Amino acid sequence: MKIVVSGTGYVGLVTAVCLSEVGHTVTCVDVVKEKIDMLNEGKSPIFEPGLEELMQKNKDKLTYTLNGKLAYKDADVIFIGVGTPEKKDGSANLKYVYEVAKEIAENIENNAIIVIKSTVPIGTNKKIEKYIRDNLKHDVKIEIVSNPEFLSQGTAVRDTLHAQRIVLGVNTKHAEEIMKRVYDGFNLPYVITNRESAEMIKYASNDFLALKISYINEIANLCEIVGANVEDVAKGMGMDSRIGNKFLQAGIGYGGSCFPKDTKALNWLANFNDYELKTIKAAIEVNTNQKLKLLKKARKYYDSLEGLNVAVLGLTFKPNTDDLREAPSLENIPILLDDGANIKAYDPVGEKRFKKIYPTEIKYCKTLEETLENADICFIFTEWDFVKNMDISMYEKLMRVPIVLDGRNCYSLESFENTNIVYDSIGRKTINQNKIAKDIAKN
Numbered sequence: 001m002k003i004v005v006s007g008t009g010y011v012g013l014v015t016a017v018c019l020s021e022v023g024h025t026v027t028c029v030d031v032v033k034e035k036i037d038m039l040n041e042g043k044s045p046i047f048e049p050g051l052e053e054l055m056q057k058n059k060d061k062l063t064y065t066l067n068g069k070l071a072y073k074d075a076d077v078i079f080i081g082v083g084t085p086e087k088k089d090g091s092a093n094l095k096y097v098y099e100v101a102k103e104i105a106e107n108i109e110n111n112a113i114i115v116i117k118s119t120v121p122i123g124t125n126k127k128i129e130k131y132i133r134d135n136l137k138h139d140v141k142i143e144i145v146s147n148p149e150f151l152s153q154g155t156a157v158r159d160t161l162h163a164q165r166i167v168l169g170v171n172t173k174h175a176e177e178i179m180k181r182v183y184d185g186f187n188l189p190y191v192i193t194n195r196e197s198a199e200m201i202k203y204a205s206n207d208f209l210a211l212k213i214s215y216i217n218e219i220a221n222l223c224e225i226v227g228a229n230v231e232d233v234a235k236g237m238g239m240d241s242r243i244g245n246k247f248l249q250a251g252i253g254y255g256g257s258c259f260p261k262d263t264k265a266l267n268w269l270a271n272f273n274d275y276e277l278k279t280i281k282a283a284i285e286v287n288t289n290q291k292l293k294l295l296k297k298a299r300k301y302y303d304s305l306e307g308l309n310v311a312v313l314g315l316t317f318k319p320n321t322d323d324l325r326e327a328p329s330l331e332n333i334p335i336l337l338d339d340g341a342n343i344k345a346y347d348p349v350g351e352k353r354f355k356k357i358y359p360t361e362i363k364y365c366k367t368l369e370e371t372l373e374n375a376d377i378c379f380i381f382t383e384w385d386f387v388k389n390m391d392i393s394m395y396e397k398l399m400r401v402p403i404v405l406d407g408r409n410c411y412s413l414e415s416f417e418n419t420n421i422v423y424d425s426i427g428r429k430t431i432n433q434n435k436i437a438k439d440i441a442k443n
């Protein structure tokens with residue numbers, strides 16, 4: 001079976017590499033030359049733990065090319081795993097999916113199954129099927145299968161090889177059988193349904209998780225007001241198996257390439273169909289506010305941020321990725337800069353991409369020490385291990401005013417009890433709030 005995967009981003013490349021791991025020979029297609037060059041040198045263009053090792057291990061089964069025309073020509077199964085970014089109105093931009101669909105239609109010479117892995121609005125699989133059939137240049141049969149992806153960045157390889165389910169939206173028994181042959185080596189449970197339901201499973205799953213996060217974030221905000229501790233609350237809730245203990249970690253909101261875009265896209269789709277999706281609208285609104293929570297906290301300590309030395313720990317939207325999409329750092333840093341703060345940031349993995357957006361406006365540090373030295377306040381945006389495992393006495397030793405605003409609840413409250421560090425986290429009481437007199441900080 002000749003398998004081709006179009007798109008070498010998180011979804012496409014991880015899918016291709018995992019398919020090779022279970023024995024398939026896979027051709028990866030992309031339109032970006034630098035990516036294909038890197039892949040041909042054995043390097044992954046994305047930071048994803050374990051991926052490069054698996055690429056190496058299966059290098060005889062993987063080919064990378066810019067030549068989609070040739071790759072699609074005699075393919076049996078073609079996966080489309082290109083991006084569907086957000087448009088200004090919140091809807092999904094299907095430009096790249098259609099570009100690939102066109103190239104497939106114009107070049108396939110074999111009957112083929114075309115699998116849409118990209119997250120696409122409900123009804124897209126059907127439209128793509130018609131589009132490809134209308135543009136075919138040869139007399140071949142095609143079928144479209146919806147096969148959404150549930151991998152998380154940072155754990156993408158494990159999430160794919162040990163997925164909890166494989167969702168297949170199919171129109172025919174034939175397509176189902178071929179897809180089961182593709183996934184035979186994974187030995188995972190299937191959910192077989194129609195294509196609209198498969199498309200909806202993806203949005204409904206992502207949006208439910210986003211809603212769950214926004215829910216615990218609202219509870220956290222209320223915990224701070226009424227003196228409860230959100231971690232204990234989440235623990236108590238999570239032990240109820242009907243609720244489950246995952247995705248109950250309060251913080252400064254969800255970011256990344258999926259939750260923000262997929263909540264907005266489903267909300268857009270509902271509006272377009274004259275339906276108001278109240279829960280998802282609320283999740284989006286809560287998340288927008290939550291991302292600025294640390295700034296609000298900072299203003300409790302300082303009337304003005306002008307001239308303050310701000311230490312920033314973590315720039316990426318979550319640990320173990322270099323992805324900055326919708327990261328809270330990107331919401332906060334422009335405001336801090338506007339307010340006249342001097343920013344020093346530390347994120348060895350996220351730095352490179354952040355520098356492209358802010359090349360000179362902030363100082364990128366090489367060590368935690370350098371970042372914290374003389375800081376008047378510290379913002380933690382990402383729960384990287386280097387933050388969680390650092391010696392917290394560094395805050396006291398190095399900062400001019402040791403105020404730590406932790407957007408990801410990286411530490412236990414107890415660890416700050418015998419220190420002079422003001423530790424202000426999410427949904428928990430602030431430790432040592434009164435130790436640093438407000439007027440000292442406001443100096």
Ligand code: UDX
Pocket residue numbers: 149150151152153154206209213246247248249250251252253254255256257258259317318
């Ligand atoms: C997500 C989904 O988990 C995955 O199934 C889908 O295919 C793509 O979108 P990803 O964006 O890689 O994956 O990361 P995830 O680990 O889900 O985290 C998303 C955001 O939610 C991060 O900003 C994270 O910090 C935040 N989050 C997650 C919380 O704030 N609290 C939690 O309890 C969990």
